Structure formats: structure tokens, C-alpha cells
Amino acid sequence: DVKVTQSSRYLVKRTGEKVFLECVQDMDHENMFWYRQDPGLGLRLIYFSYDVKMKEKGDIPEGYSVSREKKERFSLILESASTNQTSMYLCASSPGQSPGTQYFGPGTRLTVL
Amino acid sequence: DQQVKQNSPSLSVQEGRISILNCDYTNSMFDYFLWYKKYPAEGPTFLISISSIKDKNEDGRFTVFLNKSAKHLSLHIVPSQPGDSAVYFCAASAKFWARSNYKLTFGKGTLLTVNP
Numbered sequence: 163d164v165k166v167t168q169s170s171r172y173l174v175k176r177t178g179e180k181v182f183l184e185c186v187q188d189m190d191h192e193n194m195f196w197y198r199q200d201p202g203l204g205l206r207l208i209y210f211s212y213d214v215k216m217k218e219k220g221d222i223p224e225g226y227s228v229s230r231e232k233k234e235r236f237s238l239i240l241e242s243a244s245t246n247q248t249s250m251y252l253c254a255s256s257p258g259q260s261p262g263t264q265y266f267g268p269g270t271r272l273t274v275l
Numbered sequence: 276d277q278q279v280k281q282n283s284p285s286l287s288v289q290e291g292r293i294s295i296l297n298c299d300y301t302n303s304m305f306d307y308f309l310w311y312k313k314y315p316a317e318g319p320t321f322l323i324s325i326s327s328i329k330d331k332n333e334d335g336r337f338t339v340f341l342n343k344s345a346k347h348l349s350l351h352i353v354p355s356q357p358g359d360s361a362v363y364f365c366a367a368s369a370k371f372w373a374r375s376n377y378k379l380t381f382g383k384g385t386l387l388t389v390n391p
Contacts, residue, residue, distance in 0.1 A: 204281075204384050252319070263309060263321055
């Protein structure tokens with residue numbers, strides 16, 4: 163089974179803090195993704211990566227950056243957390259040349275106070 | 276501009292009956308479609324998919340229908356069970372965009388409640 167793990171299930175941070183969310187997949191997938199899920203807005207893509215050290219902006223990249231130094235690990239960074247970044251963050255991975263099936267981690271519920 | 280639309284935020288059905296979840300898309304480049312199911316406090320799990328070369332795909336109690344001319348797909352669950360209660364997301368991908376074939380575009384989701 164594909165396994166995607168995220169470093170924390172719940173996280174509480176203060177405004178202005180730097181926040182790191184980590185994601186690890188164990189299936190040697192080329193592609194990794196970060197989404198946020200908010201009520202009434204569905205899943206929105208923040209960033210994705212199709213190879214080590216490669217990244218592309220998704221639909222809502224503002225306020226976020228990412229890092230992919232190893233194939234299995236994809237980190238999402240909030241440089242200076244703000245209250246409007248309170249959300250559920252979901253990481254996903256998929257094999258290269260896949261038509262689209264992505265496998266998701268359990269999510270991190272981030273609250274910024 | 277919302278390219279994948281799920282116009283019903285919620286749906287309630289009785290156990291044993293059919294659940295029909297609908298999804299519309301606007302981008303004619305989409306050629307692969309997926310349904311995901313999500314329980315609260317968990318990540319979405321892949322349910323079923325369909326390629327644009329087909330108009331139907333079946334997996335047990337779940338069937339997805341695709342009507343390309345109408346840019347519409349639907350997920351049928353028969354018979355519905357209380358454990359099916361979850362948020363269902365429709366997603367679409369375009370196979371031949373440079374790099375974008377790795378991206379999915381999601382709808383906003385439909386909350387299905389199956390009552391015992």
C-alpha cells in the first residue's frame with residue numbers, strides 16, 4: 163500500500179512564526195503535492211514538485227514556499243504565519259506519467275493564533 | 276474561474292437506496308476524471324476513475340458515468356450504506372499539458388449523508 167505520512171496531525175502556531183510541514187512518501191513517487199482544504203472551497207493546490215529540487219506553483223502559492231531535497235520528502239514552509247493560513251493541509255504523491263491518481267496523507271490541521 | 280463544479284453541497288439518502296453525485300466541468304482538455312472520498316480529519320482516498328475514452332466504469336457498488344458532450348460526470352452508489360457518509364470530491368486532469376498532466380483540479384465537494 164502507498165503510504166504518505168505528515169509530520170503532525172495538529173499544530174498551533176502564533177502569527178509571524180515560521181512553520182514547517184513535512185511530508186514523506188514511501189512509494190518512490192516522482193510527483194508530490196501540497197493542498198489546503200477549507201470549508202466551501204474544496205482542495206486548492208499550493209505547490210507541487212515533479213522531481214527532486216523541482217517545484218511549480220499551484221493555484222494559491224502566496225505566503226508559502228516548498229523544498230524537495232530528497233525524492234521521498236516534500237516540505238511546505240510558511241515563512242511568516244498569518245491567521246488566514248489556518249487550514250487543513252494535505253500532502254499527496256503520485257507516480258510519474260500517472261494520469262492523475264494521487265495518494266493523500268492524513269492531513270495537518272494548522273491553527274494560527 | 277471554477278473548472279470543476281459540484282453544485283450540490285450536500286445530499287441525504289436512505290440506506291439501501293441509490294446515491295447520485297454530480298459533477299460538471301468546463302475545460303474540454305480534461306480527459307481523466309476521478310472521485311475521492313474524504314472522512315473528517317482524514318486525507319481523501321481514491322475511489323474510482325474514468326478515462327475520456329470510456330463512458331462508464333464500475334467497481335463494486337460504485338459506478339462512474341461520463342457524458343463528454345455535456346461535460347458531465349456522475350458517481351452512483353448502489354446500495355448506499357451509512358459508512359458511505361463522507362465528503363465526495365470530483366477531480367479532473369488533462370493528460371497532455373506540459374507538466375500539468377500531473378495536476379488535478381478538484382471540485383468543492385458534496386457531503387453525502389446516508390441515513391439508517
